[in-house]
Amino acid sequence: MKEILNLKDVVVEYERHGQKIRAVSGVDLTLKSGEILGLVGESGCGKSTLGKAIVGILKPTVGEVTFDGMKVKKLTRGQRPKHLRNLQMIFQDPYGSLNPRRKIGSQIIDGLLVGGMKKAAAMEKAVEFLARVGLPKDANDRYPHQFSGGQRQRIAIARALAAAPSVIIADEPISALDTSSQAQVSNLLVKLVEEFDMGMVFISHDLSIVRRISDRVAVMYLGKIVEIGTTTQIWENPSHPYTRALISAIPHADGSSFMPSDLPGDVPNPMYPPTGCRFHPRCPVALPACAINEPEFVTLSDSRKVACVLQKAGTPPNSMIIPG
Amino acid sequence: MKLLKVTDLTVTLATSSGDAQAVRNLSFDLGHGEILGIAGESGSGKTMTALSLLGLLPYKGRATGSVFFDGREILASSKREYRDIRGKDIAMIFQDPMTSLHPMLTVETQLTEHLRHHRKVSKDSARQIVLELLNTVKIPDPAAALRAHPNQFSGGMRQRIAIAMALACEPKLLIADEPTTALDVTVQAGILKLLHQLRDERKLSIIIITHDLGVLSSLADRIMIMYAGSEVESGKTSELLTQPRHPYTKGLISALPGLSQDGKLLTSIKGMPPELGNFASGCAFHPRCAFAESSCSQALPPALDISDSHRIFCPINPFAQKSDITS
C-alpha cells in the first residue's frame, strides 16, 4: 500500500459577512491506496470543508495537499490538469450532483470525452460502468428524475469511475438515502475500493457505518483533528476526551438499558474558538494548562496520533481516570 | 387504567389516485409514565398514527376506530375539542423544531402566549413558569434565552425549547416524531436523557417515533414495529431487541451496521417498502419475506403471543420456540 494522499498543515478559511472563519485550522493527514479513512465529527467540525480542500474545490489558506506526489491545485476556469482527474469526489445530495436536464449516459461519459475518447467508444464504456454499479444499460437514455436517491448516487459513482480514480473523497455519500440504499451504496464503495486499490476518505456523521467500513478513523473537532487511529483503537479504547464522549454517545440497539452519555454545552462558534485546547471548555478532565496551550499532535506506542496533553508520545494510551 | 388505548385505528388518506389506507386496524395502549417507541421505515404509517391522535390529519384524511385517552373517547372530537386537547393533554414535537417555533418571535413571547392560551395565568406568572420550564430542559441562562429568537440557538437547543413549549401546559402525553434524527449524536444523547428525566420526574407518557432502533433501545419501555400501516411486532424493548420474532424485525436488526461485526459489507432487507395504496394483499411484508408461504398473501396475519409482553403478527411464526405462549 503506497501513500497516495498527504495533507500538511492545511488551513482553510472563508469569508462570511466580511469576517474570516477558519473552518479547518491545521490538519495533517495521510491516506494509502486500498485504505478507507473515516473522517468523523459533529456539526461545525470542518470535515466537509476539509473534503473540499482535498479535492481542490477550496484552496487551503495555508498548507498543502499532495496527491500521488503532486500538489493539488484549486479548480480554475480552465481544464483541471490530467493527473489530478484521478482524484474524485462523491457528493452528499443525490439530487444536486446530477444535471436534471441531461441524459445519464452523456453525464457518465463526460470524464471519458474530456480525456479524448470518441463518443461511440465512450458510450460502450458507460454501459460497463453502469453494470459495475448495478444498473441496467438502458439507464443511459434516461434522466435523473427517473431514478431513486440510491440509484442516483450509484450513477454519480459510475461517473466518477470514468475518470479512473485512485482516490475518492466521499462527502456524506449515504446520509440522504433510505436504509437499504445506504447499505447498497456503502457496499458498492467498499467493493470498488478493493477492486481498484483506491484510497477513500469517507466523511460521515453516521458513526456506525464508519465503524464497519473504515480501516482508520480521524476524529475532528472545531477544525482540528483530535485523534487518528485504527477503527478498533478508536472504538475500543478512545484516548481523546472528545473521542470518548463521541463513542459513548452512540446508542446501542441491543435492548440493554444502556443510556448514551451526553456532552454538555454547545460547539463554540468557529469565529471565536476557545484558547488553548479547543475542547477544554467541555472537557471533563481539563487541566488549567489546557486553556493556555494548544496540545501537540503526538504519536502513541500503538501508532495512533492524538492531540491531548494527557497523552504522552511513545507511551500507550492513557485511560484517563476522571480526577476527583 | 391505561392512559391511552387505541383500538382498530384506520387512517384513510386522499391521494391523486384515490383513497389509500395509511394505517390499518392498529391497536395499542400506553400506560401512565410509560414510553412507547414506534419504529418503521418511511411509509409505515407511524407518523399518521401520531397525527390522528391529535386530529392533525391532512386535508381529506379520515380516521376510524377508537382512541380512548384519559378516560374518554377522543377520535371523533370536533375541531374545537381537538384544539383543547392539543398542547393541554397531548403535545407533539417534530424532527424540525422550527415546525413548532416561530422564527420571528422571541422565546418569551411564543412560550408565554402558548401557555396563556391554555391556562388562566397572569403575564408575570407565565414568565415565571416559562423560566422554570427552560431550566427544566437545561437551557443555559434562561433569562437571556427568553429575549432571544429561535434562530440564535443551535439545533439541539431549539429542540429543547420546543420541548419546553410542549410541556408548558403539563400534558399527560408527549408525542415525539423523529426528535433527534437531525441532531449530532452527542446532542441526541442529551435530548434522550432529558426525555428520560421528564418521564421519571413528571410521570410523562411518551410516544417516540423513529426508524432508529438504537434510540428506542435507550429510551423506550416497549417497542411497536410497524410496516405498511400495520403492527408486525410489539413487546418489551429488551425482549423485542434480543429476541425478535417477526422476519421484518429480524431483517431490520440484522441490517444495523453497529451490531454485527462481520466484515465491511452491510446487509439489508431485499426490496423496498411499498408505497401508499400499493400494499400487497394479506401480509404486506410477504413479497420481501424469506419465509412467506401461499397463505401469507390470502389473509391478514393473526396476532401470535410470544409471551405476555411480546407478540407478532405472522401466520408462519418461523422462529417459534417451545416457550411461546402461542405456537
Next chain:
Amino acid sequence: MSTLKIFKKRKNVNSNSIWRQPLAIVGISIIVIWFILAIFAPWIAPYDPYSQAGDKFVPPSAAHWMGTDELSRDVLSRVIYGARTSLPYALLLVVLSATLGSIIGAISGYFGGKVDSFIMRLTDVFFAFPGIILAMAVAAALGPQIRNAVIAVTIVAWPIYARLVRGLILNAKQNDYVTASSLLGSSSIRTLIVDLRPNISGPVFVLAALEVGNALLLLSGLSFLGLGAQPPTAEWGSMVSMGAINFDRWWVGLFPGLAILTAVLAFNFIGDTLRDALDPRTAKALRN
C-alpha cells in the same frame, strides 16, 4: 423520511399539459390562423394588396369586408398580407435578441468579476430608456427601413434576456453537478455549453414567448412612426398610422389594430401558460 408524500407524483412536464389549458388553446389557435393566412395569403386575400383600383375610403361593405384605405386598397387584403411582414419579423426579432442576450448574460454570469459588473452596468443603461425611444433613436440613425427597425428593437430587447440568463447561470453554477464536471476535467466553455445550456433554454424560451408580443408592438410602433416598414408594404403598424391620421374613417386603423391586438394577446396567452407549466410550483396545479 417525509411521510406526507401523499400528493407527490413525479411526472415529466411536457406539452401535454399545455393542451389542457384553455387560454393556451385559444392562443395557439389564433397564431395558427394567422400563419395560415400569412402563408396562403395570395389565395385567401380577395384583392391584390397593392392594387389601387376602385374608390378611396369605402366603408366596410359586401365587396370590401374591411373597407378600403386612403389609396383605394382593400383593407382586408392588406391586413392578411400584413401578417407576412409583421409576424416573421417579430419572430426573427425575438430569436436575435434572445440569442444575443443569452450569450451576453451567460458570459456575465459564468465569468463574474469585472466582466459581469461591466455588462450589468450596460444593461442598467439600456433599461433606463423606454424601449420605444431607444428604438426610435437607433432606427432614425440607421435610416427608415424595416431591416433597421429589426436591428433597433434587437438592441433594445437583449438586456432582458441577459439578466435572466445571468441569474440562471449564477444559480446553476452552485450545483454539485457543475463542480463534478470541473473535477472530471471539463473546461468552462464546455461546462457552459454542455451542462448549463440545457438548464437555461427552458426559461429563455418562455421569456421569448412572452416577449414576442412586445417585439411585435415595438416593430409596429416604429412602422407607425415611419421608421420601419416603408410604403407600400402592407404592415399593421404603418396601417394603424394611416388610420390615426384618418380617424373618421375608423375602419382604416381599427382592423390592423385588432390584428396586432389578437396576435399579441395570443402570444401572451401561450407565454403565460408555458411559464406556468415550467415553473414547478404552478405546474402541479396545472396537472390536477
